Amino acid sequence: MLEWSELDSYIKANGHWLYHATAEESLAEIEELGIQPGSDLDHPNERDPLWRRRPGRIYLSTLEVCHGRQRDGQLPWGIARVDLAQLDPDLIGPDEDLVQRAWHAGGPWIDARPPLSERANADGTLADWAETTPGFDGSDVTAKSLWSGSISYEGAVPAAAVEAADRRGYRRR
Numbered sequence: 001m002l003e004w005s006e007l008d009s010y011i012k013a014n015g016h017w018l019y020h021a022t023a024e025e026s027l028a029e030i031e032e033l034g035i036q037p038g039s040d041l042d043h044p045n046e047r048d049p050l051w052r053r054r055p056g057r058i059y060l061s062t063l064e065v066c067h068g069r070q071r072d073g074q075l076p077w078g079i080a081r082v083d084l085a086q087l088d089p090d091l092i093g094p095d096e097d098l099v100q101r102a103w104h105a106g107g108p109w110i111d112a113r114p115p116l117s118e119r120a121n122a123d124g125t126l127a128d129w130a131e132t133t134p135g136f137d138g139s140d141v142t143a144k145s146l147w148s149g150s151i152s153y154e155g156a157v158p159a160a161a162v163e164a165a166d167r168r169g170y171r172r173r
Contacts (some may be wrong), residue, residue, distance in 0.1 A: 002092040002142045002151075007084060010146055017081045018060035018151065019165065021070055024078035027164040034159040035080065054127040058157055059095055061150035079165045086161035091154040093137040094145035096130040102144070109141045 020035055037056045053059070060082050061069070070077055100114040112133040114126065130136050145151050 001137055001139055002089040002146065003139045004089050006139065006143045006146070007087075007089050007092070011084055014062075016083045016085050017063075018084055019063050019066040020058065020060050020080045020082060020157075020162075021066050022078045022080055027078050027080060030080050030159075030162055031164055032159060034162055035082070035157040037156065054093075054096065054130055054152060056154055057093070057152040058155075059150065059152055060157075061095070065149040080162050081165040082157055083161045083163075086158065087153060092142055092146070093152045093154060094130075094142045095150035095152050096126040096136075098145045098148050098150055099130070099136070099141060100126055102148075109144050110135055112136075 022030060022035070035058050037058050038053060063079075066079060094109075099109050102109045103114050110133055112129065114129055135141065142151065
């Protein structure tokens with residue numbers, strides 16, 4: 001969850017848009033129907049099981065973060081931009097990858113140690129760590145994640161908030 005005032009401050013400082021990488025061929029459908037969580041569409045995460053997505057979540061990031069993950073081969077090359085002002089702040093949460101990185105960088109945002117491997121705790125994934133750690137989705141953690149360039153969103157992003165974008169992040173015509 002994110003306080004509305006924090007979201008408003010971010011929008012004033014950085015603009016309305018965060019981005020979502022998707023397959024190019026999905027962009028027209030996403031503009032029409034919105035963005036559905038990959039877990040709801042049964043899209044498997046091909047990365048190490050440690051990196052399994054949180055169920056029912058969509059991940060949005062700055063264009064710079066999105067491009068970096070695309071170059072690393074983690075994400076497909078299509079880009080949709082999402083108007084943050086049209087999202088429900090109560091459904092915005094942190095990106096568990098960033099929370100884990102903060103922990104390993106020596107500045108943890110929460111008290112619970114992240115899993116180091118898929119055998120570390122419970123089901124051993126960052127998703128499980130996020131779902132079972134008290135305070136993980138708190139406003140302070142979510143704000144740090146937003147200002148660091150990436151968030152999760154619980155549920156579908158409505159079509160009215162989504163536009164297909166070019167590689168520079170501008171609306172595609």
